[in-house]
Amino acid sequence: xxxxxxxxxxxxxxxxxxxxxxxxxxxxxxxxxxxxxxxxxxxxxxxxxxxxxxxxxxxxxxxxxxxxxxxxxxxxxxxxxxxxxxxxxxxxxxxxxxxxxxxxxxxxxxxxxxxxxxxxxxxxxxxxxxxxxxxxxxxxxxxxxxxxxxxxxxxxxxxxxxxxxxxxxxxxxxxxxxxxxxxxxxxxxxxxxxxxxxxxxxxxxxxxxxxxxxxxxxxxxxxxxxxxxxxxxxxxxxxxxxxxxxxxxxxxxxxxxxxxxxxxxxxxxxxxxxxxxxxxxxxxxxxxxxxxxxxxxxxxxxxx
Numbered sequence: 001x002x003x004x005x006x007x008x009x010x011x012x013x014x015x016x017x018x019x020x021x022x023x024x025x026x027x028x029x030x031x032x033x034x035x036x037x038x039x040x041x042x043x044x045x046x047x048x049x050x051x052x053x054x055x056x057x058x059x060x061x062x063x064x065x066x067x068x069x070x071x072x073x074x075x076x077x078x079x080x081x082x083x084x085x086x087x088x089x090x091x092x093x094x095x096x097x098x099x100x101x102x103x104x105x106x107x108x109x110x111x112x113x114x115x116x117x118x119x120x121x122x123x124x125x126x127x128x129x130x131x132x133x134x135x136x137x138x139x140x141x142x143x144x145x146x147x148x149x150x151x152x153x154x155x156x157x158x159x160x161x162x163x164x165x166x167x168x169x170x171x172x173x174x175x176x177x178x179x180x181x182x183x184x185x186x187x188x189x190x191x192x193x194x195x196x197x198x199x200x201x202x203x204x205x206x207x208x209x210x211x212x213x214x215x216x217x218x219x220x221x222x223x224x225x226x227x228x229x230x231x232x233x234x235x236x237x238x239x240x241x242x243x244x245x246x247x248x249x250x251x252x253x254x255x256x257x258x259x260x261x262x263x264x265x266x267x268x269x270x271x272x273x274x275x276x277x278x279x280x281x282x283x284x285x286x287x288x289x290x291x292x293x294x295x296x297x298x299x300x301x302x303x304x
Contacts (some may be wrong), residue, residue, distance in 0.1 A: 024219070024297040024298045025297070027296065027297040028293055028294065028297035031293040031296065031297065033289050033292075033293065034289055034290055034292065034293020034294070034296075034297075035293075036286075036289075037285070037286035037287070037288075037289035037290040037293070038286075038290055038293075040282065040283075040286045041283065041286045041287060041290060044095060044099070044279070044282075044283055044286075045099055045103075047092060047095070048092055048093075048095035048096040048099050049096055049099075051089070051092035051093050051095070051096050052093075052096075054092070055086075055088075055089045055092060055093070056089070057093075059085065059086040059089035059090075060085060060086070060089050060090050060093045060251055061085070061249075061251075062084075062085065063083045063084055063085065064080070064083070064084030064085070065084055066084065067080045067084040068080065068081075068082055068083065068084045069081070069082055069269055069272075070084075071271060072271050076088065078091065078271055078275050079269075079271035079272065081256075081259060081272050082259065082265070082272075087256075087271060087272060087275055088275070090251045090256060091253075091256065091275045091276055091279060093251045094251040094252045094253045094255065094256050094276060094279075095253060095279055095283075097163055097246060097250060097251060097252040097253075098233055098236055098237065098252045098253045098254065098280075099233070099283075100163065101163055101166055101167055101170075101232060101233070101236045101246075101252075102229050102230075102232040102233035102236065103229065104167045105166070105167050105170035105171055105174065105228070105232040106225055106228045106229040106232060107225075108167070108170075108171035108175075109170065109171055109174040109175045109178060109228055109232075110175075110178055110221060110224070110225045110228065112171060112175040112178075112179075113175035113176070113177070113178025113179040113181075113182060114178060114179075114182050114214070114221055116131050116135065116175065116179040116182075116183075117178065117179035117180065117181065117182025117183040117185075117186065118182055118183070118186050118209050118213060118214060118217075119131060119209075120132055120135075120179070120183045120186075121182065121183040121184070121185070121186025121187045121190065121213075122186055122190060122205060122208070122209055122213065123205070124187075128183070131179070132180075132183070135176045135179050135180060136176075138173065138175070138176040139176040139177065139180075141173060143173055143174070144235075144238075144239070146169075146173055147166075147169050147170070147173060147235070147239065148239070148244045150169045150172070150173075151165050151166060151169050151239075151244065151245070152244070154168065154169065155247075162245070162246045162247040162250055163246055163250065166236060166239070166245060166246065170232055170235065174228070174231075174232070177224075178221070178224055178228070181220060181224055182217060182220070182221065185217040185220050186209075186213055186217060189213055189216050189217060190213060194212065195208065195212055195213065198212055219294075219298035222294060222298070223291055223294050223295045223298065226287055226290055226291035226294060227287075227288075227291050229287050230283075230284045230287040230288060230291075233253075233280065233283065233284065233287075234280070234284060236252065236253075236254050237252075237253050237254035237257060237280055238254065239254065240252050240253075240254025240255045240257070240258060241254050241255075241257050241258050241261075242258075243258065253276040253279060253280050254276075256272070256273065256275075256276040257273055257276055257277060257280075259272055259273060260272070260273035260277075
């Protein structure tokens with residue numbers, strides 16, 4: 001009878017999983033704001049990562065004293081900065097750096113948080129207490145203070161670039177909230193009958209977690225991941241703006257905004273800082289609207 005029970009449990013679980021995602025997909029496609037946000041976000045990612053194939057690197061890094069602070073024209077669509085570099089080219093290349101930091105940090109933080117949260121939630125007992133106390137310790141650390149300090153230390157070694165240094169630091173310090181959310185979902189989910197049945201027939205804990213528990217809390221993880229993407233894009237921009245994020249020689253949206261600290265640039269040379277500011281604003285808005293759309297689509301209690 002055990003193989004029959006196992007097969008039946010798997011079929012019920014698969015039907016539930018397929019049905020949930022089918023309904024969620026239909027609800028998401030009906031959300032015009034979320035779909036528009038998704039299209040915009042994909043467009044921003046595409047043109048940013050295709051920048052090396054669309055533009056020359058010389059426009060980004062080469063200093064041209066003869067074209068300093070030029071207004072937008074047919075030669076330079078968004079003008080040039082105080083070093084004569086093309087603002088349009090730097091905006092695209094800067095998006096490549098900022099989005100890479102946001103995307104990779106989000107992926108690593110989600111993976112680390114999901115790992116610790118699922119282990120703590122499934123095993124409980126002293127394992128749960130140990131991991132959650134460590135998680136609480138990480139959450140009590142002043143995030144930006146430790147990011148600045150650790151980023152400076154890692155870059156001081158000279159073996160880690162500014163972009164990867166931020167990604168590593170964000171990943172080490174940002175997983176706590178994901179771990180707590182995943183743990184709470186796992187604690188509720190593991191009491192269901194199909195989990196008890198899988199455990200009773202001798203399924204390994206790793207198999208129960210990966211094949212049974214994680215797919216059923218995946219909706220929560222996805223929504224949380226979209227929010228983290230916005231958080232780390234803003235974090236990079238803020239840290240670079242005050243000069244402690246990505247090194248100034250590497251174009252990023254935050255580094256481009258750093259020039260807006262000068263009063264003359266802020267008031268009279270809008271073309272230098274408005275493009276990256278607009279890109280950050282609309283990218284974050286699209287991510288937030290996308291997250292809300294996913295949350296509504298994946299919520300079984302929301303209206304169809």
